[in-house]
Amino acid sequence: FFEQVQGAPADVIFALTSSYKADSHTQKVNLGVGAYRTEEGKPWVLPIVKKAKHLLVENEELDHEYLPILGLETFRKAAVKLILGYNSKAIAEGRVGAAQCISGTGAVYAGAHFLSKHYPIKGAACYISKPTWANHRAIFEGVGMQVLEYPYWDPATKGLDLKGMLGTMQSAPNGSIFLIHPCAHNPTGVDPTNDQWRQIADVMEAKGHFPFFDCAYQGFASGNLDKDAYSVRYFVDRGFEMFIAQSFSKNFGLYSERAGNLTVVARSVEVKNRIESQIAKAQRAVISNPPAYGSRIVSVVLNNKQYYQEWEQNLSTMANRIIDMRNVLYEELVKLGTPGTWNHIVDQIGMFSFTGLTAPQVKVLKEKYHVYLTDNGRISMAGLNSKNVKYFAQAIDFVVRN
Ligand code: PMP
Numbered sequence: 425f426f427e428q429v430q431g432a433p434a435d436v437i438f439a440l441t442s443s444y445k446a447d448s449h450t451q452k453v454n455l456g457v458g459a460y461r462t463e464e465g466k467p468w469v470l471p472i473v474k475k476a477k478h479l480l481v482e483n484e485e486l487d488h489e490y491l492p493i494l495g496l497e498t499f500r501k502a503a504v505k506l507i508l509g510y511n512s513k514a515i516a517e518g519r520v521g522a523a524q525c526i527s528g529t530g531a532v533y534a535g536a537h538f539l540s541k542h543y544p545i546k547g548a549a550c551y552i553s554k555p556t557w558a559n560h561r562a563i564f565e566g567v568g569m570q571v572l573e574y575p576y577w578d579p580a581t582k583g584l585d586l587k588g589m590l591g592t593m594q595s596a597p598n599g600s601i602f603l604i605h606p607c608a609h610n611p612t613g614v615d616p617t618n619d620q621w622r623q624i625a626d627v628m629e630a631k632g633h634f635p636f637f638d639c640a641y642q643g644f645a646s647g648n649l650d651k652d653a654y655s656v657r658y659f660v661d662r663g664f665e666m667f668i669a670q671s672f673s674k675n676f677g678l679y680s681e682r683a684g685n686l687t688v689v690a691r692s693v694e695v696k697n698r699i700e701s702q703i704a705k706a707q708r709a710v711i712s713n714p715p716a717y718g719s720r721i722v723s724v725v726l727n728n729k730q731y732y733q734e735w736e737q738n739l740s741t742m743a744n745r746i747i748d749m750r751n752v753l754y755e756e757l758v759k760l761g762t763p764g765t766w767n768h769i770v771d772q773i774g775m776f777s778f779t780g781l782t783a784p785q786v787k788v789l790k791e792k793y794h795v796y797l798t799d800n801g802r803i804s805m806a807g808l809n810s811k812n813v814k815y816f817a818q819a820i821d822f823v824v825r826n
Pocket of ligand 1: 458610638642671673724
């Protein structure tokens with residue numbers, strides 16, 4: 425049957441991790457995968473997650489029945505409040521829906537799949553930022569939608585190309601779909617300022633575009649959950665209908681548990697109910713119902729004031745260590761007098777930094793220094809620590825000079 429099947433290329437990030445694991449060099453560094461690491465270079469189970477896990481284990485009432493198709497009610501409600509704010513008017517009006525999905529990826533998929541079936545403008549394209557997380561294109565193309573790009577990264581300033589972004593939003597057909605990173609843009613680490621968000625909302629409103637936020641790093645960008653939700657809440661206040669994919673992989677360190685949510689902000693209660701029912705129908709045919717463990721952990725923490733505060737402290741620990749590493753890397757490069765400007769390392773926020781290193785330079789980093797990062801020069805800051813940051817700065821210095 426399958427003689428004609430062509431092999432598919434391996435996923436770049438997962439392949440990078442495999443190469444790193446197979447490398448026996450003692451000074452190897454993995455800056456590929458976007459997963460938090462401690463100062464010792466180890467994965468971190470958040471103390472508040474440990475506590476929540478104990479609570480769940482002790483609760484003998486907890487069974488392993490199926491969750492409802494749209495997931496754990498307490499989790500969905502808490503996820504929605506987390507992103508839209510505890511005093512959200514839209515929530516009070518009952519026009520915000522939610523579907524627990526297979527983490528952020530599944531939430532983007534559920535939203536994309538819904539849009540491919542029910543978006544009122546037939547053939548509308550989804551615009552993704554250039555560059556973006558590679559799965560965005562894969563997911564939207566996978567559901568049969570046309571994917572186009574809007575400019576985002578300006579290599580000259582190593583910052584936001586606002587003019588290019590607004591220009592494409594202006595020239596796109598009315599009612600296009602725009603996939604937007606609300607904070608800690610992956611891969612660039614460059615976010616619009618509050619005033620730039622206003623300009624983006626102005627154009628999107630005038631053109632009747634639909635915002636689809638992909639929020640994988642709330643709390644991770646600044647360490648402040650409200651600040652990182654600013655753009656989403658601002659768009660809601662302006663009256664936009666929207667989708668928001670939420671991931672709890674990074675901010676809870678629950679990568680393998682696949683805890684995510686699709687928040688739906690609709691015009692009315694009735695429309696919200698109908699959207700939820702369609703997402704439930706589609707979800708039933710793909711996963712039947714979502715997994716319980718990760719969502720239970722998140723729900724325990726978000727629904728208890730004291731746990732919530734402890735979680736915020738854990739988030740600050742992660743965000744601050746990453747910010748420290750940005751500062752140290754920057755200082756090391758300045759000390760070495762490495763040619764070029766490096767302030768973008770400290771100006772960018774979140775898990776990633778878009779270094780500006782080229783693919784040939786990345787190749788040398790890998791082959792000569794055993795430092796693993798993606799060809800576009802993106803580094804996961806969490807892979808750096810006080811033991812390897814100097815070594816990495818020296819490696820950058822070498823490849824930039826040679
Ligand atoms: N969106 C973006 C922009 C991401 O960076 C990620 C994680 N790499 C995700 C979504 C989804 O991650 P997950 O499925 O683990 O929640």
